[in-house]
Amino acid sequence: MVVASACSSSNTCYESMDSLFRITMHKQVFDPNLERYVEQDFQTTATISGLGVDSFLYYRVTSSQFAVPLCKLDTESVFLIEQIRVVNEDTIYAEDTLWVEHVNKQEFVSLECGCATTFDVKEIRHSVNMIDSVKIVAGHIDRTNVNNLKIFVRK
């Protein structure tokens, strides 16, 4: 019996194996109509890198959404987030540290692709230079495109 697979793949993995920790930036603004503070998306120019890693994940990228990889082989990932703001024609650089403790789980996907790592966030700590507070939206991080963390920045 000779087998000839139809619609089958070669030895190459075609799936995305990245489980990314997705962060959105927000600020609290006072809504006079509602007479309370409401949440608003906040575009920032940020440089993000992992602590102890030479390469940047983002370099002076202006956005309100960022996706960063957690460490697959360790249970904590530390990110340095530098935000640039222009206030009264002065450029302000403020660097924060975001510390994420997580539980890792390796899930076998296929022989070609190997394993995908999923994470469950246990705890998040941060410095308070430009970051005001954080909120975990979805503590489970897998290959789906789901927002995991909201960062509220200082005004």
Add this chain to the structure above:
Amino acid sequence: MRRLLIILVLTITVLDVAAQKDSIVLREKEADPNYERPIYQGFSGHVDILTPAMNLIFGNVYGTEVTFDINLYNRLFPLIEFGYSDVEQTLMNGSTYKTNAPYIRIGMNYGILKPINKAGKRRLLDCYPYVGARYGMAFMNYDYTNVEIRDEYWGGSITTGYSKPFAYTGWIEIVAGVRMNLIAGFTMGWAFRFRTAIHTSAPGKAMVWYVPGYGKSDGSAFTFSYTIGYTYKAKKVRERDGTGMLTAKEVKQK
């Protein structure tokens, strides 16, 4: 009310005509030229000789399979197929998959050619084209070794492995083939098979990378088989055919 009565009468008439047609069909079936008597015509056993040959060439799938079928009416061939495969495959990424498992298929072939011609005479068929269907099952264990987990950004890598002592995997096959009489009861055959609808008790199809009796699990598959074997005709059929395949004892009795 009148309209309802008309509909009722028409319905009864239609049902009555249908019932008459059914009884005609039934009577015709009793003397159906498509199905040769006696019911039991014999049985045959075949062994796949292509798989071992291909193993010698490619060397990563070892095994073969045998088929047993019963000939009913010279038209219907209920069958069972047994096989065993031992597979070891290492990909370019270094990951290795191993499985060795028996498998079984049950199904039926249907002879395309009518055994009796329009004139009511028996055809002497030396070549039987057929179509058929099978349901296949593999009862397998599998091992993945040397699966690398690499962290591209943070750096570092580890290797891991997975194994499962038992998983059931099933699938469906559509078959088209030919069987030919050779000499003295020996027959050979070849067939194209289309395999699809694979399902498994493993956590996912990807977990059973290669299924014995099916092939790679990531899609449908076309396969080709070549078999050789022996067909034993029932005594009544041998006597009728006068094929000279009687045993010495049977010849004396005759």
